[in-house]
Amino acid sequence: MVFKEPLNGFTDDFADYFNQIPLAPAYYWTACFSWWFGESFLDDQSLKGFLSTPSPPLTYIAEKRLGFGGSLSSLVAQRLSEAVLADFRYQMDLEEDRLFALILDPVSGLCTPYNVPDSASLVDGWTDACRWIHERRLLSVETGRPQVRLYSAHIYTDDPVFSVVGNDRLLRSMRLWNKIASDWGFRTAIARKRQVGPCICWLGFNFYLPMGIVAVAPEKIARAVDLLNSILAGTTITFNQYRSFIGLLEHMLIFVGGDRTFMYHLYGRNFHAGLAGGPLTRMIFSTRHFTALRRWSRV
Numbered sequence: 174m175v176f177k178e179p180l181n182g183f184t185d186d187f188a189d190y191f192n193q194i195p196l197a198p199a200y201y202w203t204a205c206f207s208w209w210f211g212e213s214f215l216d217d218q219s220l221k222g223f224l225s226t227p228s229p230p231l232t233y234i235a236e237k238r239l240g241f242g243g244s245l246s247s248l249v250a251q252r253l254s255e256a257v258l259a260d261f262r263y264q265m266d267l268e269e270d271r272l273f274a275l276i277l278d279p280v281s282g283l284c285t286p287y288n289v290p291d292s293a294s295l296v297d298g299w300t301d302a303c304r305w306i307h308e309r310r311l312l313s314v315e316t317g318r319p320q321v322r323l324y325s326a327h328i329y330t331d332d333p334v335f336s337v338v339g340n341d342r343l344l345r346s347m348r349l350w351n352k353i354a355s356d357w358g359f360r361t362a363i364a365r366k367r368q369v370g371p372c373i374c375w376l377g378f379n380f381y382l383p384m385g386i387v388a389v390a391p392e393k394i395a396r397a398v399d400l401l402n403s404i405l406a407g408t409t410i411t412f413n414q415y416r417s418f419i420g421l422l423e424h425m426l427i428f429v430g431g432d433r434t435f436m437y438h439l440y441g442r443n444f445h446a447g448l449a450g451g452p453l454t455r456m457i458f459s460t461r462h463f464t465a466l467r468r469w470s471r472v
Contacts, residue, residue, distance in 0.1 A: 176323065178288075179383065181370060183337075183367065184368045186331060186367070193238070196237055201236075205234065208234050251329075254331065258327070261326055265345075269321070273321055324337045324342065376424070398470075400414065401470055405470070410455070412450070412456060413452035416452075435472075
């Protein structure tokens with residue numbers, strides 16, 4: 174490690190993320206649906222205050238917030254999340270550039286050791302840290318994108334994850350992320366959903382940052398193996414169970430190098446039947462399914 178500092182990470186989570194995102198009035202009609210309350214609902218005294226005026230059993234509900242279950246909700250939320258993260262990167266880069274300028278002056282080229290271990294690498298007036306900064310600045314010019322970064326930031330819908338070099342930079346990035354979330358008006362989740370340190374879990378993967386190791390969380394593996402063995406044993410599997418299982422395999426495709434041949438024959442007729450018949454549709458498995466599933470079992 175050029176900067177001779179520890180690599181740490183942290184995660185956060187948004188509370189009820191979709192419901193924090195308001196719909197533009199012009200799009201209310203896209204989130205309007207009919208609902209049958211039924212006579213029993215209207216007779217329930219505990220629910221009298223739910224309706225402001227008497228209403229027939231069949232009525233209409235218009236959502237004014239991004240709803241869970243909408244086919245486009247995840248895409249809309251992801252685009253907003255990317256905008257929030259872009260704001261974080263922009264502001265983080267501004268702070269980082271000022272600090273990098275103190276190490277290697279972009280005009281004079283004067284180099285100041287980053288820390289005591291870095292000073293031991295001084296050769297011809299430059300240390301390893303200064304040489305790294307210089308190379309990354311050249312790469313920034315060549316690519317047209319910021320490359321002088323000692324952090325990374327990613328987000329999957331409402332789950333951001335950050336990895337950072339150095340304890341001071343870790344505190345600075347956490348402070349800035351808190352400011353960004355507040356500036357955008359987001360409510361974040363309860364404290365126990367946050368993590369910080371050299372080992373973090375994100376999207377069901379365990380990241381051991383100093384060692385550069387990523388592993389599937391044991392409970393994810395156990396869930397996949399349990400359902401896989403149930404299918405191979407001939408147990409009745411419904412579409413909602415199978416779809417969740419396939420999503421889990423897609424999630425773990427990284428561990429076979431993204432080789433999509435592992436997913437061959439696992440969609441097809443079963444997905445067509447499930448989408449047409451609903452979540453309780455029974456899945457029918459053929460020899461091709463069993464061959465593909467045994468391949469996953471070995472992995």
